[in-house]
Amino acid sequence: MREIMSYLVIGLIAVVFIVITPAQTSYFEPEFGLTPRTFPLVILWGIVGLSCIGMIVTVIRRFSSRYAANYQTDTREEGQENDDEAESIHFKKIFLLSLLTAAAVLFIPYIGFYVSVGIVLWIAFAIAGRKKWSRNIIYSVVTMVAIWVVFEKVMSVSLPKGSWFL
Amino acid sequence: MLDTLLQALLSILNWQHLLALTAGVMIGLLVGSVPGLSGTLALALMVPITYSLSLTVAVVLLTAIYKASTFAGSLTSIMVGTPGTPAAAATLFDGYTLKKKGEGLKAVQMSIFSSVTADMLTDIMLLVAIVPMTALALMFGAPEFLILVLLALISVASISETNTGSLIKNLISGLIGLFIAMIGMEALRGSPRYTFGNSDLLNGIDIMVGVIGLLCLPEVFIQISKRFHKGNEKSNASLTAGGEKAKGLSWKEGIKAVPTILRGAVVGGILGILPGAGPSMGAFLNYQIEHQRSRSRKDKIKVGKGSIRGVAAAESGNSAVSGANLLPLFSFGIPGDAAAAILIGAFMIHGITPGPNIMESTPEIVYAVIFSLIIANLLLAPMAFIYSKFFNIIITKLDTAILYPIILTICLAAAYSIRNSMLDVALVFAFGVAGLFIMKAGFSRVAIIIGLILGGLTELSFGQTLVMGEGSLAILFERPISLVLLLLTLIIFLIPFITKLSQKKSQPTSESEGINQ
Numbered sequence: 001m002r003e004i005m006s007y008l009v010i011g012l013i014a015v016v017f018i019v020i021t022p023a024q025t026s027y028f029e030p031e032f033g034l035t036p037r038t039f040p041l042v043i044l045w046g047i048v049g050l051s052c053i054g055m056i057v058t059v060i061r062r063f064s065s066r067y068a069a070n071y072q073t074d075t076r077e078e079g080q081e082n083d084d085e086a087e088s089i090h091f092k093k094i095f096l097l098s099l100l101t102a103a104a105v106l107f108i109p110y111i112g113f114y115v116s117v118g119i120v121l122w123i124a125f126a127i128a129g130r131k132k133w134s135r136n137i138i139y140s141v142v143t144m145v146a147i148w149v150v151f152e153k154v155m156s157v158s159l160p161k162g163s164w165f166l
Numbered sequence: 167m168l169d170t171l172l173q174a175l176l177s178i179l180n181w182q183h184l185l186a187l188t189a190g191v192m193i194g195l196l197v198g199s200v201p202g203l204s205g206t207l208a209l210a211l212m213v214p215i216t217y218s219l220s221l222t223v224a225v226v227l228l229t230a231i232y233k234a235s236t237f238a239g240s241l242t243s244i245m246v247g248t249p250g251t252p253a254a255a256a257t258l259f260d261g262y263t264l265k266k267k268g269e270g271l272k273a274v275q276m277s278i279f280s281s282v283t284a285d286m287l288t289d290i291m292l293l294v295a296i297v298p299m300t301a302l303a304l305m306f307g308a309p310e311f312l313i314l315v316l317l318a319l320i321s322v323a324s325i326s327e328t329n330t331g332s333l334i335k336n337l338i339s340g341l342i343g344l345f346i347a348m349i350g351m352e353a354l355r356g357s358p359r360y361t362f363g364n365s366d367l368l369n370g371i372d373i374m375v376g377v378i379g380l381l382c383l384p385e386v387f388i389q390i391s392k393r394f395h396k397g398n399e400k401s402n403a404s405l406t407a408g409g410e411k412a413k414g415l416s417w418k419e420g421i422k423a424v425p426t427i428l429r430g431a432v433v434g435g436i437l438g439i440l441p442g443a444g445p446s447m448g449a450f451l452n453y454q455i456e457h458q459r460s461r462s463r464k465d466k467i468k469v470g471k472g473s474i475r476g477v478a479a480a481e482s483g484n485s486a487v488s489g490a491n492l493l494p495l496f497s498f499g500i501p502g503d504a505a506a507a508i509l510i511g512a513f514m515i516h517g518i519t520p521g522p523n524i525m526e527s528t529p530e531i532v533y534a535v536i537f538s539l540i541i542a543n544l545l546l547a548p549m550a551f552i553y554s555k556f557f558n559i560i561i562t563k564l565d566t567a568i569l570y571p572i573i574l575t576i577c578l579a580a581a582y583s584i585r586n587s588m589l590d591v592a593l594v595f596a597f598g599v600a601g602l603f604i605m606k607a608g609f610s611r612v613a614i615i616i617g618l619i620l621g622g623l624t625e626l627s628f629g630q631t632l633v634m635g636e637g638s639l640a641i642l643f644e645r646p647i648s649l650v651l652l653l654l655t656l657i658i659f660l661i662p663f664i665t666k667l668s669q670k671k672s673q674p675t676s677e678s679e680g681i682n683q
Contacts, residue, residue: 006607010338017345017360026357032629032637036352036359039625043345047338054334093391098599101383101574105595109588113579121575128390128567143572147579155211157583 003058011051014044093127100124112162118144171293174533177222178541186223187538190230191545195553197231198238201248201382201573203580204374205235209508213515221516222531226538228512229492232505233285233542234550236445236488240277240481241554244270245561247389248382248573252373253445253484255381255615256453260469260476267472274554275415276477280427282547284482287431288438288489289539296525296532299490300497303439308630309641309648311440315623317655318451319344319616332608339610343617344624346371353626366589373446375590376618378577379597380604380611386577387602389570415474423478426456430479434486439493444504445484446619452483489539495520496532 018041025037104120118140125136151157177183197208208231216224239251244261257277264273292299319340349360350370361367433455434448453469456479460469469476492509494500499521501507513520524532561569581594601611635641642648 002607006609010342010609020360024360024362025352028355028357031354032632034354034629034632036355036357039628040345040348040359043341043348047341047345050334050338050341054332054338057334090391094387094602097387097390098602101578101595101598104578105588105592108591113582117575117578121571124390124571124574125567128571130565130567139568143575147575151579151583155207155583157579157586159579159582160588 004055007051007054007058011048011055014047014051018044018048097124097127100127108160108162110162110164112165113159114144114148115162170529171533174530175537177530177534178226178537182220182223183226183538184541186219186227187230187542187545188549190227191234191542191549194231194234194236195238195550198235198250199241199553199557201242201246201250201378201577201580203583204239204251205232206504206508207583208235209505213508213512216512217515221513221518222534222538224512224516225509225531225535226542228509229535229539230542230545232509233485233488233539234546236485237277237281237481237546237550238553240281240477241274241557244273244277244477245558246569246573247385248577249377251445252377252615252619253449253487254480255377255446255612256449256480256484257477258381258612259453260471260473260480263472264474264477269413269472269474270558272413272415272419272474273477274558275551276419276423276474277481278547278550278554279415279420280423280430280478280482281485282543282550283424283427284431284434284486285489286540286543287428288435288486289536289543291431291435292489292493293533293536293540296493296496296536299439299493303493303497305647306440307645308627308634309645310651311623312627312631313642313648313651313655314437314440314451315447315620315627317651318447318454319620319624320454320655335607335609336613339604339613340617342609343376343614343619344621345617346376346614347618347621348625353622354629364589366585366587369585370622371593371618372584372590373615373619374584375581375593376597376615378581379594380601380614382573382577383594383598384601384605384611386570386574387598389566390574419474423475426452426475426478427482429455430482431486434483435490438487438490444491444619445487446616447623448487449480449484450616450619453480455479489536492535492539496524496535497521499524 021037021040021044025040027037028035030038100120100123104116107116121143122133122136122140125139126133130136130139147159151159193208193212194205197203198205209228212228212231216227219227236251236253239249239254240257240261241250243249243254243257244265247258247262247265249255249258261270261273261277264270347370349367350358351368352359358368430448430452433452434445437448437451453476456475457469460473460475469479488505491506495506495510499510499519501510510520518524518528518531577594578591581591582588584590604611604614631639631641642652
């Protein structure tokens with residue numbers, strides 16, 4: 001079911017882009033059959049077509065009992081290592097980390113890169129398993145100072161300071 | 167000519183040039199090994215410093231930075247699973263898998279060996295055959311380039327990262343990458359596409375944004391979550407396996423990889439002389455060829471599953487491009503890639519305009535630069551070896567619970583530094599989250615990156631070919647070089663099938679009898 005869902009989602013996203021293509025591209029008279037829309041539309045229809053093929057192939061495989069037996073054995077043997085690795089991944093923590101990063105990206109224009117990402121770094125150390133908060137603060141501050149030296153002083157790249165501090 | 171060559175060599179062998187070379191290699195190694203920071207960025211930052219230097223010292227410094235940074239991207243790719251540069255993305259497959267198996271040191275040593283050898287070969291080729299190579303480059307037009315781009319694009323079909331991957335999923339992934347490359351200004355007419363009214367998107371989505379977002383961030387997220395889940399265990403980022411002493415690259419393994427490296431030198435050398443084809447294309451194209459060959463060989467470990475030959479293919483392919491890339495710069499005044507464009511700027515600052523006349527007016531400068539490339543390579547080998555040891559110590563000593571959150575911070579800072587845009591930071595995050603779902607669903611992130619790298623080039627060369635053929639693609643079969651390339655492409659794809667058929671006919675061989683590569 002997950003296989004079919006993944007093809008369906010990708011296919012639907014491609015359909016959405018096909019629908020918005022006229023609004024998101026300019027119209028030009030075709031030159032040798034090419035307009036600015038040609039390539040994107042060929043790609044998007046390609047994705048839709050392949051997604052449909054993918055779904056059909058998955059359904060056929062599922063209903064083919066002979067294949068199902070072979071498939072289960074094959075994937076079990078080949079995918080053993082990956083399964084072990086997947087088991088060790090904590091998806092709730094990934095979700096939490098993603099939320100934190102999203103919040104940092106949203107707050108960078110207001111509180112600046114160093115404060116925003118510094119806080120995320122502090123929490124990320126804890127998520128990663130470092131329990132001592134005081135040490136995590138020290139690590140975060142040292143990392144942000146190092147980033148400031150490398151980016152601002154060595155490479156002359158000015159990271160956002162934040163509108164609240166300007 | 168020999169006098170000019172000797173004069174050029176002697177002009178390089180003084181303390182200023184050697185110091186510039188050493189400093190350039192060091193800077194390149196440092197910058198290239200930080201995820202998200204490319205050699206181009208380092209070059210752009212160093213140009214103002216070279217104002218006060220003489221032309222040859224300035225160019226020597228810049229070329230050494232470029233060369234070393236192209237190599238150094240592979241270090242993080244192998245050791246941390248986050249490519250330092252887009253060109254190192256192909257190294258990720260086998261390099262990181264080898265590291266997980268405890269053979270990271272072997273992968274790093276192969277990376278150094280293949281990079282330096284392939285690059286040295288193209289540099290020597292450039293030195294002795296700059297004039298014939300210029301003639302060859304002139305024979306490559308849009309149709310030939312289109313075939314090369316398509317050949318690299320086809321590689322997405324065989325690149326699968328997970329066991330749940332499939333041909334259909336890989337093709338869809340490649341198409342997603344191509345579509346992302348369509349965002350921004352269109353290549354032929356310059357009209358905006360899918361910008362949603364955002365002017366920052368007019369320049370499209372930078373490849374580095376895709377690399378950091380799709381390849382680096384998901385790995386960082388996963389490693390941080392794993393670390394928490396497993397408890398307070400120590401770093402697993404060591405090059406060693408289970409506390410045993412890490413095995414280095416043996417002479418036998420090195421010699422066995424020589425044909426792969428030679429192929430990388432040829433592929434990278436040809437791609438390098440073509441403007442627009444960068445190291446990433448060289449890496450993926452040579453990797454694809456090796457992948458196809460691996461299917462037909464009796465290898466115990468296939469390319470893509472932690473093969474040392476896979477590392478050699480990717481690294482030789484990308485490094486060979488960096489030397490040959492200077493040919494369009496010297497011969498036509500056309501930069502082969504962004505780094506070469508910065509080098510043109512450095513030349514012009516010092517009053518020399520690269521182009522067809524440079525070989526007549528100042529050949530000693532051209533040869534001095536090529537000699538500096540060769541010496542930079544000679545310096546790179548020991549320096550990269552020492553640096554990789556030092557880099558490994560840092561990675562090993564640092565707990566992953568500290569290392570990966572720091573990499574997350576560097577990724578976000580590097581994303582902003584690409585174009586000083588918050589949109590790039592947001593896109594990196596969006597790609598990072600999408601990358602997790604893509605991995606989970608069994609689609610290929612690297613195929614997306616290949617599509618992103620080649621999207622613009624495909625559209626441009628396809629459009630130019632149609633214009634040249636006045637609306638017909640028959641031109642692909644009418645030009646001798648494009649016809650040869652088409653035949654070569656066909657042969658590359660047929661070889662595995664023919665070999666498999668002949669193997670079946672002769673004698674069934676068990677996998678355990680294969681070569682341990």
